[in-house]
Amino acid sequence: MKKSLFFILSLLIILLFWLNLIWGSVNIPVSSVINILSLSGEEKSSWEFIILHSRLPQAFTAMLAGAALACSGLLLQTIFNNPLAGPSILGIDAGAGLGVAVTMLMFGGTIGGIAGISTFSGYLAVILSAFIGAGLILGAIIFFSTIIRSNLMLLITGIMMGYLTSALVSILNFFSSEQNVFAYTMWGMGDFSSVSLQMLPGFAILIVIGLILALTLIKPLNGILLGERYAENLGINVRLLRILIFISTGILTAVTTAFCGPVSFIGLAVPHVARMIFRTSNNKILMPSTIMCGAIICLLCNLISNCPGYSYTIPLNAITALIGAPIIIYVIVSQRKLRGN
Amino acid sequence: MTESTTVLSARNINIGYLKGNKICKLVHENISFTLKSGELTSLLGPNGAGKSTLLRSISGSQPLLKGSITINGRDISQYNRQSLSRLISLVLTDRGFTDSLRVEEVVGMGRHPYTGFFGRLSSNDEKIIEKAMRDTGIYEKKDSYISDLSDGERQKAMIAKALTQESDIIILDEPTSFLDIISRIEINNLLRKLARENNKTILLSTHDLEQALISSDKLLLLSRTEGIREGIPEDLIFSGELDKLFSHNRINFNIKAGSFVMTPDCGKMISITGNEDTAHWIENLIRRYGFIRVDDNDKSLCEIMINDNNNFLIRYGNAVKEAGSFEEIKEFIIKL
Numbered sequence: 001m002k003k004s005l006f007f008i009l010s011l012l013i014i015l016l017f018w019l020n021l022i023w024g025s026v027n028i029p030v031s032s033v034i035n036i037l038s039l040s041g042e043e044k045s046s047w048e049f050i051i052l053h054s055r056l057p058q059a060f061t062a063m064l065a066g067a068a069l070a071c072s073g074l075l076l077q078t079i080f081n082n083p084l085a086g087p088s089i090l091g092i093d094a095g096a097g098l099g100v101a102v103t104m105l106m107f108g109g110t111i112g113g114i115a116g117i118s119t120f121s122g123y124l125a126v127i128l129s130a131f132i133g134a135g136l137i138l139g140a141i142i143f144f145s146t147i148i149r150s151n152l153m154l155l156i157t158g159i160m161m162g163y164l165t166s167a168l169v170s171i172l173n174f175f176s177s178e179q180n181v182f183a184y185t186m187w188g189m190g191d192f193s194s195v196s197l198q199m200l201p202g203f204a205i206l207i208v209i210g211l212i213l214a215l216t217l218i219k220p221l222n223g224i225l226l227g228e229r230y231a232e233n234l235g236i237n238v239r240l241l242r243i244l245i246f247i248s249t250g251i252l253t254a255v256t257t258a259f260c261g262p263v264s265f266i267g268l269a270v271p272h273v274a275r276m277i278f279r280t281s282n283n284k285i286l287m288p289s290t291i292m293c294g295a296i297i298c299l300l301c302n303l304i305s306n307c308p309g310y311s312y313t314i315p316l317n318a319i320t321a322l323i324g325a326p327i328i329i330y331v332i333v334s335q336r337k338l339r340g341n
Numbered sequence: 342m343t344e345s346t347t348v349l350s351a352r353n354i355n356i357g358y359l360k361g362n363k364i365c366k367l368v369h370e371n372i373s374f375t376l377k378s379g380e381l382t383s384l385l386g387p388n389g390a391g392k393s394t395l396l397r398s399i400s401g402s403q404p405l406l407k408g409s410i411t412i413n414g415r416d417i418s419q420y421n422r423q424s425l426s427r428l429i430s431l432v433l434t435d436r437g438f439t440d441s442l443r444v445e446e447v448v449g450m451g452r453h454p455y456t457g458f459f460g461r462l463s464s465n466d467e468k469i470i471e472k473a474m475r476d477t478g479i480y481e482k483k484d485s486y487i488s489d490l491s492d493g494e495r496q497k498a499m500i501a502k503a504l505t506q507e508s509d510i511i512i513l514d515e516p517t518s519f520l521d522i523i524s525r526i527e528i529n530n531l532l533r534k535l536a537r538e539n540n541k542t543i544l545l546s547t548h549d550l551e552q553a554l555i556s557s558d559k560l561l562l563l564s565r566t567e568g569i570r571e572g573i574p575e576d577l578i579f580s581g582e583l584d585k586l587f588s589h590n591r592i593n594f595n596i597k598a599g600s601f602v603m604t605p606d607c608g609k610m611i612s613i614t615g616n617e618d619t620a621h622w623i624e625n626l627i628r629r630y631g632f633i634r635v636d637d638n639d640k641s642l643c644e645i646m647i648n649d650n651n652n653f654l655i656r657y658g659n660a661v662k663e664a665g666s667f668e669e670i671k672e673f674i675i676k677l
Contacts, residue, residue, distance in 0.1 A: 081438050219460035222446075223453055226502075227437035232402055234453040234506070235426035281441040284460075 002285060005277060009292040013063065016299035020059035023308035026050055054193065057200045062192040062302040063295040064207045065260050066270070068252040070294025071214050073267030074274075074287060075245045078221050080145070083331065084155060086268030087253045090141055091162030092134050093264075096257035097188065098165040099133025100126055104184050105176035123199060123258075127206075130258035135250045137161055142246060190261040190316035192302050203259055210251035211291060217244055221283045263298075264317050265324025270294045272331045297323065348509055348542040349376040349399070354408035356391065356398045364406055368394045371408075372569040374561055376544055378509065381536040383553035384546040386563035387587050392546040393514060395563060399544070400429050400512050413509070426454040430506035432499045432513040440488035444498050447487060448474055451505030466505075473504035476539070477531060493524030500531065504539070511535075513545035517552065525549060529556040554578075554599060562586050597621070605631040609677065612638050615647025623647070626667055630675055642677055645670065 022033050028050065032043045036051045069087065076085040076092075087093050103125050141158050148154045173181050187194075195203050220241045223231040228238055256263065274290040275281060301319045351374055357367040368391040376382055386392050397403040399410060401417055410417045412428055420428060430451065439447055451473070452466045462470070474480040479497045487495060496516055503511045513532070517525040529552045536543045536558070544561075547553055553560060554574045562570040562582060570582045577583045584594040587601065595602045598621075611632045613620045623645055624634045635641050643657040645664075653664040655673055664670045 078438070216458070219453070219456070219458065222460065223450060225438045225442065226447070226450060227433070227435035229402060229433055229435060230431060230437065230450075232422075233400065233426060233429070233431040234450065235423045236453070237422065275441060279441060280443070280446075281438060282443075282446050 002278065006289065006292070009289065009296065012296050013292060013299070016296060016303065017059050017063065020062065020299055020303055020306075021051065021055050023303060024050065024055055024306055025309070025311045025313075027309065053197050057195050057197045058193050058302060059299065060200055061195040061203065061260065062298040064204055065192060065256045065263060066266060066294035066296070066298025066301075067291040068207045068210060068256045068294070069263060069266040069298075070270035070274075070290045071211055071287065072249040072252040073269075074271040074283075074290045075214055075217075075221070075249050076267070077271055078224060078283070079242060079245050080154065081224075081227075082152075082155060083272070084268070084328075085158075086265075087134075087249065088162075088262065088264045089155065089268055090137070090158035091160075091165060092137050092141075092249065092253050093257045093262040094162040094165040094169075095137030096130035096134040096254045097262050098169055099129035099131070099136075099254075100187065100258060101169045101172050101184055102133075103129040104187070105172045105180050123202075127255060127258040131250060131254035133165070134254040134257065135246075137165065138246050138250055142242060187261045189318075190263040190320070192260055192298070192316065194261075195259050199259075203255065206251060206255045210248050210255065213244065213248040213251070215287060217241065217248070218283045218287055221245075221287075225281060225283075260316075262317070263320055265320045265328070266294060266298060269324040269327040269331075270297055272327060273297070345377040345379040347375045348378050349410065349412050350374070351399070351410045352408055354398065354410060355406035356394050356403075357406050358394075359404060359406070367406065369563075369568060372563075374569055374571045376510065376542045377559075378542050379536055379540045380558035381533050381543045381545070381556060382559045382561060383557040384544060384561045384563060385548075385550060385553055385586065386546075387565060390563045390565050392563055396512055396514055396544070396546055400431055401425050423454055426506065426508075428508050429510045429512060430503035430508040432496070432503050432511065432516055434515055434518065440486065442487055443483070444479060444485050444487065444490070444501075445470065445474070445483040447498055448479075448483075448501040448505055451502040451507075454506065469505050469507070470501075473501040476504060476535065477501040491524070492519045493521070493527060496520065496524070496528055497531070500528075500535075504535070510542045510544070513543070515546055515548070517547060517549055525552055532556070550600060564588065598625075602628065605633055609633070610635040610641045611674070612636060612641040612644045613647070614644065619647045619650055623653075623667070623670065626671060627674060630671070632674060632677075643674075 021037070022028070022030050026047070028047050032047055033051055036043050036048050073086040076087065076090060077083055107125070140161060141154070144157050145154055148157060173184065220231070220236045223234045223236045224238065224241065231238055253267070270293050271286070271290045274286055274293045277293070278285050278289050280286060301316060301323065305314045305316045305319045307314060351372065353371045353373055355367060355370050356372070357369070358365050384392050384395065394403065398405055401420075412420070417425070449462060449466070449470050452462060452470065453460065456462060456466065471480070474483055477497045477500050479494060479501055482490060482494060487498065490498065500511075500516070516532075517528050520528065532543050532545065533556050535541050557574055559571060560574050560577055562577060564586050566588065567585060570577065572580070572582070578594065578596060591604050592601050593604055594600070605628060609632050611627050612635055613623050627634065638644055643655055646654040646656065648654065651665055653670060655662045655664055655670065662673060664673060
């Protein structure tokens with residue numbers, strides 16, 4: 001049963017990936033797409049550019065970003081023992097956003113707006129500042145989690161931190177040039193198209209490192225499902241586990257946010273989708289399935305956001321919210337369903 | 342049954358809480374006790390006496406402030422995290438995030454200290470898990486989700502988890518506190534059986550005095566002021582130690598009833614004669630209305646004579662009244 005579900009998910013990833021390549025604002029016949037991908041060089045160079053430099057990296061980015069955000073959402077939900085935890089709820093991507101804002105709005109002139117970031121050092125600066133921003137918020141939340149026992153209160157603290165960082169970003173916006181503010185606002189809407197083909201390997205490597213780290217934590221993550229004291233009694237070093245989760249979530253959220261902007265709801269909603277499909281919280285099954293569902297949902301969101309056949313784009317965050325918010329409401333209303341009744 | 346040996350011994354330990362390196366709250370000083378293999382030991386004491394603190398200190402999740410605990414002859418501090426998890430297993434009241442896990446998966450978590458990096462279970466592990474589920478009587482539910490279990494079944498699953506940990510010692514923090522009377526008896530019998538047949542050393546904290554007196558090999562009495570007393574239940578009853586546990590001057594341990602009861606303040610006396618089983622429940626009745634039972638007819642206000650469970654004679658001075666039920670006895674004595 002589980003194997004066939006995984007098989008269906010794999011098929012969906014391949015299908016949606018393929019649809020992302022063949023559907024877009026410019027109508028390109030399937031046979032031409034195949035020719036371009038086999039690098040035959042016989043097709044129109046403008047089509048070749050669209051497929052190889054726009055649709056292909058965008059599909060990869062959507063897939064990887066979806067996997068990364070969903071995985072970090074699962075990690076946070078597990079360690080906080082709270083189904084409503086997620087990178088955006090806890091303000092972690094707001095933290096990454098603050099880091100990006102500092103770099104883009106303060107030094108924007110030298111590094112360039114997100115669309116204009118072309119130098120490697122420019123990208124590195126944005127990623128690094130996003131990582132530092134995300135890390136600061138995560139660190140603060142972990143610090144608060146040692147004093148605040150109630151997970152609900154902790155969640156509220158996270159939300160407040162999110163507001164704080166947004167406020168700081170507004171202040172930064174106020175003092176920066178119009179051009180930089182525009183670039184930052186565009187970045188804030190979320191977008192899978194900012195990773196160029198040249199940048200893709202670097203992006204992919206960072207995400208894969210974060211995902212591998214998360215996958216190595218499956219056993220202790222299962223232990224912590226019993227509760228912290230049980231986990232300690234099973235020989236799990238809970239403090240070390242927290243730090244490793246912190247690093248993994250930090251990498252996954254920061255890298256995705258730096259490139260794609262704060263993509264909302266994926267981290268929060270996707271683990272629940274996976275739980276509903278597989279009806280388990282066993283991370284051996286849940287983590288790979290969450291990663292796959294994240295990839296699927298982001299490929300789908302990207303497809304919708306690109307409005308195949310039309311020349312305009314709907315902001316990505318509008319799509320993820322339209323899909324994500326109803327899922328969260330459904331989860332809250334029918335908690336019992338998650339338990340497998 | 343194999344001969345029981347001392348598995349754990351605590352010598353003059355101080356327990357309490359540290360803040361940084363400083364003692365911020367000392368809960369108990371100089372307590373000593375031993376736990377033996379094959380024995381079920383119950384830890385009893387009023388709320389706030391430090392039962393949970395003591396259990397945490399024994400299981401190594403909280404440092405000792407002074408003294409030492411030795412397990413199988415070695416000091417507890419010499420065991421690392423991993424080996425300690427093979428020595429002591431815990432059953433707690435925490436619910437965690439287990440609702441959408443199946444029983445088998447939760448029980449299998451007990452193999453964590455033994456499995457490799459990814460926690461893959463060998464066929465030997467599977468056998469141990471199956472045996473633990475059979476021993477605790479939860480095998481039929483192995484594919485159920487934890488959220489679908491009753492409180493008693495969930496407790497059995499957690500005990501099975503403790504068994505798969507293959508530790509000599511199992512520590513349970515109030516394992517029966519949420520359970521109904523049938524499940525309480527079941528769990529207590531299960532723990533007794535595991536202690537005897539699997540030669541486990543079992544320590545549990547409880548408020549269920551009645552079950553503790555029936556099923557424990559040994560009691561540890563932890564009072565707020567007196568420290569710890571250990572012994573078999575009957576010795577502690579007759580030495581009066583149990584009575585001292587809750588230092589309350591009007592609530593005392595009643596040997597005949599096997600439980601703590603409140604001594605009536607007015608102390609009007611009634612004597613009861615006849616079948617002892619019935620007399621026990623008449624005593625129970627008159628206590629509620631502030632009387633105590635005496636054997637001496639001269640001191641008593643009245644005498645209740647039992648002919649049958651629904652036929653009593655009440656002698657009051659020179660008058661004799663008949664009563665056809667416990668309720669009629671009640672109606673009579675409340676007018677006294």
